[in-house]
Amino acid sequence: MTTQVSGRKMYLAGKWVSRDRTIPVYDPQDHSIIDTVPAATKEDMLQAIEAAKIGAKAAANMPVHERMAIIQKAADYIEERKELFARTISREGSKTIREAYKEVKRCIETLRISSEEARRIQGETISFDQMPGSENRVGYYYRFPIGIIGAITPFNDPLNLVAHKVGPAIASGNAIIVKPATVTPLSSLLLAEAFARAGLPSNVLSVVTGYGNEIGDVLVTHPAVRMISFTGGLEAGEEIIRKAGMKKIGMELGSNSPVIVLEDADLREAVESAVSGAFWAAGQNCLGVQRIYVQESVMDEFQQAFVERTRSYRVGDKQSELTDMGPLITEKEAIRVEHLVNEAIEKGAVLLTGGERNGAFYSPTVLINVPDDCTIAKEEIFGPVVLLYSVPDLDTAIQEANDVNYGLQAGIFTNNIEKAFRAIKQMDVGGIMVNDSSDYRIDSMPFGGVKGSGLGREGIKFAIQEMTEPKVVCFKL
Structure with a gap:
């Protein structure tokens, strides 16, 4: 054009x-x-x-x-x-x-x-x-x-x-x-x-x-x-x-938004919502899903479905109605994201899909086994990258989700009302979305965060x- x-x-x-x-x-x-x-x-x-x-x-x-x-x-x-x-x-x-x-x-x-x-x-x-x-x-x-x-x-x-x-x-x-x-x-x-x-x-x-x-x-x-x-x-x-x-x-x-997926969740809904929340606007979204904590009993099933859905994400011409994701705002930003991912891989993270850059485009990327000392684990990525973590239970997920200097919004997928309310009370965030990803907002609600x-x-x-x-x-x- x-x-x-x-x-x-x-x-x-x-x-x-x-x-x-x-x-x-x-x-x-x-x-x-x-x-x-x-x-x-x-x-x-x-x-x-x-x-x-x-x-x-x-x-x-x-x-x-x-x-x-x-x-x-x-x-x-x-x-x-x-x-x-x-x-x-x-x-x-x-x-x-x-x-x-x-x-x-x-x-x-x-x-x-x-x-x-x-x-x-x-x-x-x-x-x-x-x-x-x-x-x-x-x-x-x-x-x-x-x-x-x-x-x-x-x-x-x-x-x-x-x-x-x-x-x-x-x-x-x-x-x-x-x-x-x-x-x-x-x-x-x-x-x-x-x-x-x-x-x-x-x-x-x-x-x-x-x-x-x-x-x-x-x-x-x-x-x-x-x-x-x-x-x-x-x-x-x-x-x-x-x-x-x-x-x-x-x-x-901004934030480093967490999403928790428990074993009683609707995994199909969780995958679809988390993929959209992670890659909307090429991940350049303060509410974007960055860390997903999945209960270990359903980790394999969730991981497989999440990677499969991520690979189906259509990257290309922004002006096409068929495109799901366009480029980052500049090539410099895409290079920054590329360096963050490469640092994590060099320190032991495993790349499940993505990790490819073409100019300002960076493919939707999923990592597991990301060490805690990686920049990408603690800071805001502001790019199309998601980190998956396996956790034994809700308490561990909450503890790890809170272990960053950010707290804008979070999501939790569960059909257990008691567990949902435990997360609501204990997560250090300005908003928590139950059975939705962190990337949900209406314009009339109070919007903001805690900590950084x-x-x-x-x-x-x-x-x-x-x-x-x-x-x-x-x-x-």
Whole structure:
């Protein structure tokens, strides 16, 4: 597929602007240039922040019904252009066209939920007379927007993860500045276009494209920016925390997600769910299945079925409806995954299938007997690689599943309700899916993790809680 490179503009304080210096956007499948975007400067980001100061006041004073209507209109705009949005996601990123259409559908849902939650930002009355001497006082609290939110978003969900920050920010009356991933900026610019067409006031939203090392620190450290919402890697997240200063932080920092399969599980269902969870978006998914702990009595049966299903996974052209998995986001990322797998094999891991790289493509890979001192056993792979472990019982599985510095989500397959609840109570994660893989989420649920997987929660209602503060009002009668 060829694309005429016209040069996209970035959305800076309600205006579409270009810059002489640009960044090429590549299709990872063939490394062809899809388009270019402006390479913003420090001065551009400062301009966005100054405009957002005005935008934050306008957003806070916008009636709730207007916020709701604008967000709904933006969702309508996307729904009317589903194919454009899906093709853009698939071209600039790793997702197949089928995966991209699902992301567009989720984005529309995210925005519609954001619109609905705008009407439910509520406080409550306070019984001041619970304190002796306060019998003549009455009051309440309400939630108010914090002001300017800085959003730094990743490449793996270039539309919906942006919507998960923009939708709640606008619903709660804040201004927001988005710094999208350098390799996938086009989808976020389309989202900005949807809000511009929906009538969002100028200065409330900016999407500033550029290199993180040139504009990221300006956004993170500026005192006028009252919250940083970041989705990305643990190392980058820790660096942001060190730099951000006195402001709110919301972070989703990935994982090394475990799935437990017990002997009483429906193995066919477990295999199908875990394979999908492992290789969705070429494994570049914070919820992706990375470690599977299988009770030893069914290990051989599960392993055989899992490898067979993995080998049937169709890797190829992202734009084909028949393709199950496309390339990683760059060849550099595929090489990184290749090195991690090779390190594990050199230390004694056994390769059951996969382990082959062709440019940015890396075949779905399954390993067993992975030593604990391998990087791939403890860190996030963020690629299409799964590790299988045989365990004698549930307690061992839980202990080993918890033995990493991550805890986003987990899955367990069992028909024993007592064992399911034991896992629910004892697993150190932000969410546990019973008879489903770790890779399950709806956009309205609280989403986030423990340990190195992040701080705070997303999911529209819960993001709004993070993006607002309570103010107490007390009347002395």
